[in-house]
Amino acid sequence: MDITRRRLLSLVPATALLTAVNPAPAARAAETMTAMDADPGQLLTNAIGIYAGTPESNARTEVAAKLTSLDNTARTWLAALDTAGAGELFAGLSLGTSDPNLSASYQHLYEIALAFRRPGPASDLQGNEQVRARVAEKLGWLHDNYYGDQSKGYYGNWFTWEIGISTFVSKTLALIDAPAGLVSTYVASMDAYLRNGKDGDVDLDSRFHTGANLVDITANRVLQGALTGDDARIRKALQDQFTVFATVDPYNLQHGVTDGYYADGSFIQHASVAYTGSYGKGLLSRVVQTIKVLDGTEYAQGDDLVGVVQGWVEDGFAPLIFEGWMMEIVKGRAVSRTTTGYADVAVVVEAIVDLADYATGDDAGRLKSFAKFTSRPTINPTSFVSPVSVARYADIQADPAIVPADLNPAAxxxxxxxxxxxxxxxxxxxxxxxxxxxxxxxxxxxxxxxxxxxxxxxxxxxxxxxxxxxxxxxxxxxxxxxxxxxxxxxxxxxxxxxxxxxxxxxxxxxxxxxxxxxxxxxxxxxxxxxxxxxxxxxxxxxxxxxxxxxxxxxxxxxxxxxxxxxxxxxxxxxxxxxxxxxxxxxxxxxxxxxxxxxxxxxxxxxxxxxxxxxxxxxxxxxxxxxxxxxxxxxxxxxxxxxxxxxxxxxxxxxxxxxxxxxxxxxxxxxxxxxxxxxxxxxxxxxxxxxxxxxxxxxxxxxxxxxxxxxxxxxxxxxQHGRIAVLVNTSRLQAIQHLGLRLTGVNTFTSGHHNLPGLTIDGPASVLLQRRADRSSTVAVSDPTTQRDTITVNLWAQYLRPESADPGVEVTRTVTGTRLTFTTRHTYGRSLTVRLLPAW
Known part of the structure; x- marks a missing residue:
């Protein structure tokens, strides 16, 4: 990741972010780039290539299992169409009161459309006009009976109506090259269901239109704009989506939003939930798909977005993946689902494989090496969304020049x-x-x-x-x-x-x-x-x-x-x-x-x-x-x-x-x-x-x-003596590891906390390591996120700084050395100083 770029993006407000990733200021983007400069049709071609594959990808033997899976799934749902009863589109999915069943019905039409549209080895479904007509007819039937009436819809979960159904419908309309009338009818209804938005569009001040949810909504609207040839819709959707690339600054929130990626690699969704392993991976997947959809079009933003997303992978995802398993601590309510941590990581690996194709030089090499390192036998590439990703994954696996390497240090x-x-x-x-x-x-x-x-x-x-x-x-x-x-x-x-x-x-x-x-x-x-x-x-x-x-x-x-x-x-x-x-x-x-x-x-x-x-x-x-x-x-x-x-x-x-x-x-x-x-x-x-x-x-x-x-x-x-428990109270807890010459301290209350040779003022977390050459390194964090400064006094030790993070001041006193750490607005980040003997 380009750290300088990421820090720059974290400093600019959401409206200015477009300036960083677009030659024209955000406020004038739609004016300076006219519809004649853009080709929404290429966006559709790219999108279809993502979901159904391309002739090149689908000709690969490594992709055959994916295509077989697509075809078998479609046949299953075509058979369920034939056996559906009253009030059902697919057998077993009663409609009218269950929003999950309605969403699933749209999903199954999308899965049939994939088999119709996919290139590659011929099948009885591929290019079958009867299949296409049937999908289009059923889309119309669902709209007429269970979706189009706004007074009867929007029961159950808001996500179903504003995101879930729109995701499947938008893709399906593209895959079957739907008639203009059907497209316009659905786009109007999908706009009307954005009830947590504003005037049928995204509202960046809405608590529902943030983070991964915002990316889902805007990705759908990009595709809808491509279907209708609506350049303004596409640009507005991209403008809204690009706000998620700005690092969240908790001291200067944009639109009051706490959802998104933070400077330390954290990801928050639902305002306060640690969520890298569920919503975070969903956001990663859809953002990388946006990069792929924009590829080769005037809407593309160069490598700026790629660099930011690579930063998420290296700082946010890699530490949370252990031997191909996504850790439980960042999955929210998803820990109760039967999906495994290995399947979670498969989603991340697919995104990394695709991202590597847009990165350059060493960046691309690191991503490919990590994808190969993480791709253990537990990863099933058939589960990837895109046949193109399956082919890229196979290329990485087969390339002996790509050496598997973790993005995490060994320790x-x-x-x-x-x-x-x-x-x-x-x-x-x-x-x-x-x-x-x-x-x-x-x-x-x-x-x-x-x-x-x-x-x-x-x-x-x-x-x-x-x-x-x-x-x-x-x-x-x-x-x-x-x-x-x-x-x-x-x-x-x-x-x-x-x-x-x-x-x-x-x-x-x-x-x-x-x-x-x-x-x-x-x-x-x-x-x-x-x-x-x-x-x-x-x-x-x-x-x-x-x-x-x-x-x-x-x-x-x-x-x-x-x-x-x-x-x-x-x-x-x-x-x-x-x-x-x-x-x-x-x-x-x-x-x-x-x-x-x-x-x-x-x-x-x-x-x-x-x-x-x-x-x-x-x-x-x-x-x-x-x-x-x-x-x-x-x-x-x-x-x-x-x-x-x-x-x-x-x-x-x-x-x-x-x-x-x-x-x-x-x-x-x-x-x-x-x-x-x-x-x-x-x-x-x-x-x-x-x-x-x-x-x-x-x-x-x-x-x-x-x-x-x-x-x-x-x-x-x-040996019990290798670890010395110095203090263990509700005010102060500290240990010393004699072999590492390391002292760890957490102070929980106000006032001065005294340890042998060391005093800390107020709440803090401190690590002190002394080396045989008499140098010392001290790291300090403010676990409350509320302190302006933290002071550490090293008694009877006269030390000078060899190196120090910004915000660290070293002062020699009569009794020793005083270290002052400016923790204001650091949000728990560690500040470090390395000290040498003063003589």
């Missing part, structure tokens, strides 16, 4: 502080952590998806081990069989909570007569039901090279804090209390917790949870604190424990005495317990849980290390 620690997520990577594992704050949601529930999400953002972690099939460790079966109160890393009160459908009998809370106006997609529904934020301000941490420190204060959600203004029948839940830190090193992740407890309820802290197949050779071994070997299950005070499942292992080393309960049980549940529309498929897993329980009216602390891939001999020889 890295990434603080996605703008979305309260942390990723720490080493060659044998990746550690992913989900946090929350008053800025970022605790979880996302919506539309009967992710029914039991309550603690998914409360310090839940996921430890991915190299070489493991992640479908056997995480994904849908993890959430199905693991108790929602016992996700790894979570502290939860002992109580039973009810899902939204159980509480209210519907997938949402319905009370339109209340002053807050609770309807299915209202702002109050979002704020209090679908994705409530936390009430804490402290969530974040510092990174120093490949090491990281993260701190977080557990809090209630916004709904509980607002209970006095909510309806009497609205159910809210109070959280337990805890202050937690994670110090992420080479061989271990050290976890400290203090102030853990609750005034009225018992509390359980789950140190870790793993799942395994029913017949997997799970074994748990360990040593008690008194030196005796430990095996089995039950409650004990261990020095260390080791979990193994075939070829993977994970160690737990306890840095202070803890009465730990070890459980291993077979759990069978239906995947429907986490999502109402999932198949009622029973799943059985061995569930391993490592928990600490405490009664009501008590508080306690915990200190332990997660040691990925630990051998038994390594744990037996693990």
């Amino acid at each position: 890295s620690s990434t603080a996605f502080n703008a979305m309260d997520r942390t990723v720490h990577r080493r060659p044998g594992f990746a550690f992913a952590l989900a946090r929350n704050s008053e800025r970022v949601s605790k979880y996302e529930y919506m539309s009967g998806e992710n029914l039991m999400p309550w603690f998914q953002g409360d310090g839940a972690h996921y430890l991915y081990l190299a070489g493991q099939d992640q479908t056997q460790a995480f994904g849908i079966d993890y959430y199905t069989t693991v108790s929602p109160y016992a996700l790894g890393g979570v502290t939860a009160p002992v109580e039973t909570r009810k899902t939204i459908p159980e509480l209210y009998g519907t997938p949402y809370y319905d009370n339109p007569s209340h002053p807050l106006n609770f309807t299915s997609s209202s702002e109050s529904q979002n704020t209090y039901v679908y994705f409530p934020v936390g009430t804490n301000v402290y969530s974040g941490g510092a990174t120093l090279g490949a090491y990281g420190a993260t701190g977080w204060v557990q809090s209630d959600d916004f709904a509980y804090a607002s209970r006095d203004i909510l309806p009497d029948d609205f159910v809210v839940y109070q959280n337990a209390s805890a202050t937690k830190s994670w110090f992420m090193l080479d061989d271990e992740i050290v976890v400290l917790a203090a102030g853990v407890g609750d005034k009225s309820r018992a509390v359980t802290t789950t140190l870790d949870t793993r799942i395994a197949a029913p017949g997997a050779p799970v074994a748990i071994t360990g040593v008690r604190r008194d030196g005796r070997d430990w095996t089995g299950t039950g409650t004990t005070d261990p020095r260390w424990l080791r979990y193994t499942d075939g070829g993977v292992a994970l160690g737990y080393y306890f840095l202070q005495p803890s009465q730990v309960s070890v459980g291993l049980e077979a759990v069978t549940r239906s995947r429907r317990v986490v999502r109402t529309s999932n198949p009622d498929t029973a799943v059985t897993k061995q569930v391993f849980g490592l928990t600490v329980s405490q009664p009501a009216h008590t508080t306690r602390s915990l200190a332990y290390a997660l040691v990925p891939n630990a051998t038994e001999s390594a744990l037996r020889g693990y």
